[in-house]
Each structure stands twice: as structure tokens, then as C-alpha cells.
Amino acid sequence: MSNASANIDHSDKLSEDEKQLVRPPLVLNQREMGWISSYISSIVEGKTPTWWYVSMAITVPMTLMCLLLLGYLISTGVGVWGNNHPIGWAWDITNFVFWIGIGHAGTLISAILFLTRQKWRTSINRAAEAMTLFAVVCAGIYPALHVGRVWMAWFLAPVPNANAIWQNFRSPLLWDVFAVSTYFTVSVLFWYTGLIPDLATLRDRCTTKVRKFIYGVLALGWRGGNRQWRHYEMAYLVLAGLSTPLVLSVHSVVSFDFATSVIPGWHTTIFPPYFVAGAIFGGFAMVLTIMIPACAIYKPLHDLVTVNHVDKMCKVILLTGSIVGYAYLMELFIAWYSANPFEREAFWYRAFGPYWWAYWSMMFCNVISPQFFWFKYFRQHLVWVWIIVQFPNMGMWFERFVIIATTLARDFTPSAWGMFHPTWVDICTFIGTFGLFTTLFLLFIRFLPMICMFEVKAVLPEADPHYGEDHH
């Protein structure tokens, strides 16, 4: 940090070569600490803007549609979805994996970039973590409800059922229960811990009694003493250290649901790393999908979430997208190299069977579209970025659909072959989860600071206790 401030102070003394090495500032326009608090808090404190009501008027009915259809599913039976034999997992698990994957970017930004000391994460981690939580909420709906008789879902909990039978802890489906519930819990803890000092800021700025009470209780009495910060920073570091293997484990465990089976196309060892890379890929695309419009609405945020931030996220998308592309090609190679006729058939069927459109959409969206990010032009023009990241968003859904539906459609014996067709309930429930996700995000923007104020202040040059002193 002291180096960064030295560079900013003395940039006029540097040679041309040295100037190229100076890191771009994390906060533009020399914003001060007071500005950061007052601007970000003003988003929460100000009058509710019209666009917010308009957006809620769209997303709340979508959420209600989702809930009503889930009620319909519970009251009628899982047959209202298009799931059939052989495709017992269909859109439900596709959507589950899709949403849980999106969550991974939030944890990556908050935990892995924290451990690797990437200071640019500070202005995007709060929103990305919130996105993680809301995505996991959407994801959690599906495995809970696809069991069919929801009131039996407690069979998953580690308590004996009515016949004194205990769970099979060697089942990947039970691992999934533990992984996803741990992931959600730890994400909530991480997010809330990060919020405490910022809630204290909102508490101290409150003018009405009701707000003061609510934010006062939520801030837990935080005072910002260094004797508190000392434990706080340790807790944050520990949580980051715990979340890093956790996030890698969650999508690995999700991939075990498939990889530990013996179905051709699922039974592969490449699944865990390939799922994790895909999750980060899709998640970063979703972070950009929601952050770019949020910053377009609140324009001064461009001083905090700069083009440089977007550029870096695009590079992560390029990297992970290329890893995903490599995994697709390696799957094809191994299918051929295995000399197993069923493996070969499974992949031939994916690419050239009746689901060819899903396979090639996936290939285009996930492998071709991120390659645009090799070019600075596409990384730094927000409209282009927003358009391009829609392809990973779609592509990652197609990927899960391809993995699940095409594999189940065609396994060993022709008598067990079949096709999947979604019903209107499938489609409308899935659309409804987007409503739920967006509604939760809109509520978050309205009532909580969407940028981590104290962390952004801490990366300002004047936050350095040696700022302005000349002994680096």
C-alpha cells in the first residue's frame, strides 16, 4: 500500500517506462472517505426511485408465479413437470446446477481474491456476495422440491426415519445436502460479517428513529475500535480461508452427483475441475450482468467500479471460458480414446443427435463468445461487455441441460431411450426463479449498502498510516 501511495504522490518524477508500471488507481477522481460514505449511503437513504418500483412491478409478479407453481407442484405431484423415464432429472437439476454455479463467482471474489490480495475486489465483493446468496436461494428450491413428496424431505437430515433407517453417508446426494447447506450458511456468515461496519455507518447517519433502531440492532453495536478490528480482521481472514476450499468443494460435490454414477457421459474424472471452472465462468458473467446496469443507474459508482474492474472480470471470464472449452474438447477426446462404444455413442449423440441445438449453442456461447475478450476494445466498452456476457449466461444453462438431458436420454439399452419435453410449469417456474433472484437483488440495493464502504476506504492512499511520509 505504501508503494501505491508513493507512486501516486510522485508520478511526475517517474520516467516513461516507470509510469507504465504504475497501477491504475482503484478509486477514480480522488474521492474522499466522506464522499464514499455519503454517496453509497445516500442510495439507501434517499427517496425510492421510480425505476425501482417499475422493476419490482415486473419481478414481484414473476416471483409470485414461481411460488404459485411450486404450490401447484406440491399439491399435484412432480408429474406437472416434464420429468419422465428415463429422464428423471431434467430442468429441475439443470436449473439447480445453473443457479448454484452462478453463486460461485461471489465467493471467488470475496474469498479467493481476498487471499491473493487483489485489492480491486473491494468495490464489487458486496454485490457479488449478495448475488451468491440469492442464487443459492433459487438453487435450493429445486433439489428440495424435485424429491416429489416435499414433506418427506426431512429424510435427508441426519436423523433416523420412521423405520429407524439412517442415511447413506456414502451417497453423493447426501454429500450434496451437506455441501449446499454449508455453502449457504457460510456465505450468509461471510456476507453479514462484511456488512457489520457498514451497517454501523448507516446507523450513525440515521435521522429517523425507526431506521436508527433497525440499523442499530443489525450493526450489533459496532464501534470501530482497533481492539475490535483486530478480531474482526482475523475472522474475515479465517472465513476467506475457509470459503476458498469450500467453494471449490461445492461444485465438485455437485459434479459427483453425476461423476460417481456409471452412466456414459457422466462417469468422468474431469468433472470436478470442469464444473468449478464453469461455475466461476457463469458466475462472473452474472456479476457483470447485474453490476453494469446498477452502475449505469448510479453513475458516480463508475469511480469505484471502474472500467479497469470490468476489464479484469472479463479476463477471468476469458480464462475460465477457455478452461471450459478445453474440458469440452478433452471430454470428446477421452470418449474416443476410451474405445468404449457407449462413451463414444454418448458424445456422438450429444453433438449430432436430436439435442444437437443445445450442444452447439453451448459450444458457441461458452467457447467462442468469450474469445472476444482477447481484445481490449470488447473488455472496456460496457455495452459490448454486457452483450457478450449474456452468452455465458445462456451457455452455462445449455451446458447443464446437455449434461443432464442428453445423457439420460440415451444410455445402454434402446428400450430405455427417450426424449424430454418441458411442460409449461417447467418453463414458468424457471422464469419465476429469475423474478425471485432479481427481486431479492433489488431489495438488497434498496436497503443495504451495495458497495463495501469500509474496505474501499481502506484501499485509498490516505488510509495508509505512512501516507505522505518519505521513507519507503
Add this chain to the structure above:
Amino acid sequence: MNAVGNTNAPVYGVAAEFQCARDLYHAAQKIRDAGFEKWDVFSPFPIHGMDEAMGLKRSILGKLVFFGGLTGFLTAVTMEFGTSSFLYPLIVAGKPTNLFTVPAFFPVMFELTILLSAFTAVFGMLILNGLPRLNHQLFNWDRFKKVTEDKFFVAIEARDQKFSTRSVSDFLESLGATNITTIHGD
């Protein structure tokens, strides 16, 4: 000198304001060297190197988390072997539950280790910090609200052995502090 809170109530301590992180950092070094023990500095964000400037040791939270994680791990081991070996002996794919089952038990062990470590980290942090609490004497001082925005504060508590309102406020003044204020309880 200003006084806030109920002036009939006992004195909590003397607090003062600094304008930037650098001034607070150097003041902390001097307060540490003067031998005070019950005092703290307050800032809108954690200041790098402040623990050494205050003479504080590393937080013990990391050690507590180890035991939290160990509890989670042992819970999982007990739960998995206890149920699959004893309460309801389970044979999966022709294989009984024994030492060779450990790889298949590993994901749940891992997840519970993480879960209980995270609980320990967050709730341990709150307990060590004496949180949550609804009020504090320092909140009687209106200026202190700026601590979560862009101002920096020091408070030396009355329970420090070297404390006397007069000497502490003179000392803080010599460090360049402004708005030196006696804080009373409610």
C-alpha cells in the same frame, strides 16, 4: 473541556479526535509508550500496522477456530461411523462400513469441519469483541458518529491505573488531538 453523557454518572474515560490515519497511528505509538493499558483507537476501517502501534498481540481467534473445526470433524466422524457401522449397519454395493469407507465419508467430514470453523470464527469474533450490545458510553458523544465515516478517535478509559481526567486530556492535547471530551455514562 467538554463533557457528554450524564455528568452525575461515573466517568467512562476521555476521548479525542484525530483527522487522519497517520496522526492516529503515531498517537497510538505514544500512548502505548506512555504505559496506558485500557484504551483504544477508533477508525472507519482497519489500519494496517495498528496492532503493533498499540502493542497488541495477534488475535487468538485463529486458535479457537482450530478447535471449532476439530469439533466439526469429530462430529462428522462420529455421525458417519456411528450410524453406518452401529445404529444401522449399511452395506453399499456389497461393501460394509469400515476403514476403507473413509474416502466416501470424506465430503461430509470436510463440510462439517468448514461449517463449525465458520461458526466459531463469526461468533467467536463477536464474543471476543463483546458484541452484540445495544448501547455504549461512547455513543453519548455525538461527534463519535463520524467514526464510521471519516474521522479517527482515541479513548482512554477511567479504569486504567494511570487515568486522571486532567493528565489524560493534557497528554492527548500534547499529541495534537482535537475535541478532547470527557465521556460519562448514562
